[in-house]
Amino acid sequence: MSTPPVFMYHSISPSTQPDPHRLRVSPARLDRHLRLLRRLGLRGVPLSELLRAADRGEARGLVGLTFDDGYTDYLEHALPVLQRHGMTSTLYVVAGRLGGSNQWDDGPRLDLIDADQVRAVAAAGHEVGSHTMTHPRLAGADPDVLAAEIGGSRQVLTDVLQAEVASFCYPYGEFDAAAADAVQAAGYDSGCVIGDYSPGDRFTLPRCYISPRDTAGHLVARIVRHTARLRLH
Numbered sequence: 229m230s231t232p233p234v235f236m237y238h239s240i241s242p243s244t245q246p247d248p249h250r251l252r253v254s255p256a257r258l259d260r261h262l263r264l265l266r267r268l269g270l271r272g273v274p275l276s277e278l279l280r281a282a283d284r285g286e287a288r289g290l291v292g293l294t295f296d297d298g299y300t301d302y303l304e305h306a307l308p309v310l311q312r313h314g315m316t317s318t319l320y321v322v323a324g325r326l327g328g329s330n331q332w333d334d335g336p337r338l339d340l341i342d343a344d345q346v347r348a349v350a351a352a353g354h355e356v357g358s359h360t361m362t363h364p365r366l367a368g369a370d371p372d373v374l375a376a377e378i379g380g381s382r383q384v385l386t387d388v389l390q391a392e393v394a395s396f397c398y399p400y401g402e403f404d405a406a407a408a409d410a411v412q413a414a415g416y417d418s419g420c421v422i423g424d425y426s427p428g429d430r431f432t433l434p435r436c437y438i439s440p441r442d443t444a445g446h447l448v449a450r451i452v453r454h455t456a457r458l459r460l461h
């Protein structure tokens with residue numbers, strides 16, 4: 229499947245505390261990225277909208293914007309920037325950690341949005357997708373773990389949102405065939421990984437990682453590289 233580039237962000241914050249896993253992009257930098265996309269005639273949309281457009285052959289001029297983990301700084305710092313540029317996005321939340329923090333890594337503790345905030349994100353016109361229950365590595369996981377993390381998290385978010393949950397994202401981008409099959413079996417419409425190495429199928433969609441220091445120029449380079457790779461395939 230040939231889809232436009234999908235960008236992957238995590239935390240959006242002006243914080244200056246240590247960022248050992250390079251997850252944080254400042255709001256000013258996000259603003260420059262989105263301004264550049266607009267100048268290129270591109271509009272950021274959620275994954276589900278991007279794929280629907282691609283299915284109709286109408287994805288030209290669109291890029292996917294995704295934010296992983298569901299940090300509270302998305303509400304405070306990403307949403308206003310997205311709204312300023314008329315863009316929307318997918319926020320992938322860890323359904324078993326709503327209102328908690330990123331206990332899965334050893335970096336600084338960051339707050340995660342709670343159920344009310346999940347509903348607020350959806351009400352603001354953005355998509356909420358699943359990033360599992362507890363953020364485990366899914367490659368090689370047992371079938372019952374896959375069912376609980378992938379299907380279980382979809383059920384939790386469906387209950388919170390009272391709406392279908394279409395989009396899934398693998399923690400650490402790690403997946404195998406069994407995990408991708410489980411995503412499809414659970415009723416999702418797509419699954420996102422990391423890396424723009426090659427176009428995957430709908431349940432292993434590659435994304436471009438945006439690092440804290442990526443300039444607007446880096447973004448252009450990623451778009452060009454993504455487009456060139458699609459032509460090769």
Ligand SMILES: [Zn+2]
Pocket residue numbers: 296297359363399400
């Ligand atoms: Zn994550």
